[in-house]
Amino acid sequence: MSIFTVLLPDIGEGVVEGEVIKWLKNVGDALAQDEPVVQIMTDKATVELPAVKPGKLAKQHIAEGKIAEKDKPLYDIELAAGVSAPQDSHGHKEAPKQEAQVSEKPQATKATASAPVLSATGKALATPATRKLARDLGIDINQVPGTGKGGRVTKEDLEGFLSGESDSAPVSSEARSGNLPAVTMSKTPVFVYEGDERIPLRGLRKVIAERLVESKTIVPHFAYFEEVDMTELKKLRNELKPLAEEAGAKLTYLPFFMKALTLAIKKFPIINSSIDLGTNEIVVHKKIHIGMATATKDGLIVPVIRDADQKSLIQLANDSQGIAQKTRDGKASSDELKGSTISITNIGSIGGLGATPIINYPEACILGMYKIQDRPVVRDGQIVIRSMMNISFCFDHRIVDGANGAEFCNYFIGLLNNPGRLILGS
Missing domain, CATH: 3.30.559.10 (Chloramphenicol acetyltransferase-like domain)
Structure with a gap:
């Protein structure tokens, strides 16, 4: 049995991550080459990623509603007999042989902010969208402790930074001087009553919510x-x-x-x-x-x-x-x-x-x-x-x-x- 790990490929200029909206195939399902396997939403578009080779879906590395990162494992294919793995230039790699398994949803943990993590170039780890938001809010992103994977700075980190809930340095002079409004995240509790329905804020609805808040926060x-x-x-x-x-x-x-x-x-x-x-x-x-x-x-x-x-x-x-x-x-x-x-x-x-x-x-x-x-x-x-x-x-x-x-x-x-x-x- 040959198991091949598919990484999240380059799906757009400046796109380094995307939310797994829906798995179109379940673990154990047969995959034809170029058959859609998973639906990914970025801050620019929603795309369906096809199977790179025929075989069987062996593992889903990322659960629905979670974030997949570029060049990180997305799913495993048990390659069909006689099928060779794609070339490395496709952005994928051979995985060790293993038994097919159903991916488990990771347990929710509370991220803890640490000191800012900088890349080899001296810049904070963050997506282009997060960097842009930091500039718009007048924040020096290199001063923001990241709670994302590997110390990556997230939008939530920026919001916490502005609202004073971060243990990091103060905001930039532009924000302090009043040229830009600070974001104050509401801590008002939500009253939940018997029979209420909870709908996860994810996918396109989450993107819409974030962009509307961004506009109303920044633009008078x-x-x-x-x-x-x-x-x-x-x-x-x-x-x-x-x-x-x-x-x-x-x-x-x-x-x-x-x-x-x-x-x-x-x-x-x-x-x-x-x-x-x-x-x-x-x-x-x-x-x-x-x-x-x-x-x-x-x-x-x-x-x-x-x-x-x-x-x-x-x-x-x-x-x-x-x-x-x-x-x-x-x-x-x-x-x-x-x-x-x-x-x-x-x-x-x-x-x-x-x-x-x-x-x-x-x-x-x-x-x-x-x-x-x-x-x-x-x-x-x-x-x-x-x-x-x-x-x-x-x-x-x-x-x-x-x-x-x-x-x-x-x-x-x-x-x-x-x-x-x-x-x-x-």
Whole structure:
């Protein structure tokens, strides 16, 4: 019997670990080459890893809900007769012969922080995502004791460091000076009652929770509400729908809003920016990549429409529908889920008159679209019925002042109130 240990391979640039979401095969199951074995979630995407050779699943080294590290054992294959092990260049290695066994879930232990552990280069051991969070929070990560495997610094270590629960050195001068808010983790007890259900906070839901907390912790949000007279836009859309259908596109209101957003950004480029806290600079993005908040069965995901300012209404319609469906089907690639510079969330089809959406950090702005209603409004001194939609913008107040946000919003609304300007591109 030949046992071969499969290591977690390189599954993305800068990805050094991932959560085991689901084992698609049980110990003892036969494996065909390239058959999916395990589902891994990183902070960039969820991927299914295939069997590198045919055989039988002999052992699962990492339990569901636990973290697998790059180049560390993930599972063992009992190779089929006559099958040779893959080359080392594949990132795997031969394991000693052993009996097939079911992996046991490790007992939960409380990690104890020690002195900071530094690599051979003098830097703390941490994932790129954790390093970025440390920079954003103004923490010198080399001063943070790590409780992760091998002394690795985790997000929880950073939170404990800021809340004063770590025995480490104080936070950096930037955080002390008040330029960045400190994170205070709530210690309020949770009241549990008979019949309550516990749902593990893991997988995509955990990633969503962490990113929302990151955004609300770092970014001082300010919201701006307005309403759009959609009457003329409804007429234009109805006129263009048959032409769009001939081109194979379903023309919703979203492409019009995307087009208006790109034109407004051209006039107010600071809206399409981010703060690089590592260099204390505002980065004004020349590319306009629109993130499109998409509801899936697992949670909210934000795929990206790239170079939106270079695309026609038909192209925006096709691209937005295509990427939304791929995202709902779980087939969007990691590249399709990152790199947006501004985002839109559209809950108009569900309902609601307004909300204050959380900024998709590190962007500086998010647009919320809501339902269209026929309302009485005053036009030229007369009460008339018009199709109206409420919208909201949330801005990063470190970048966008209130007056700038209002001017941007007013210009954006003017484009939608006179939708012919969207066709002309001005």
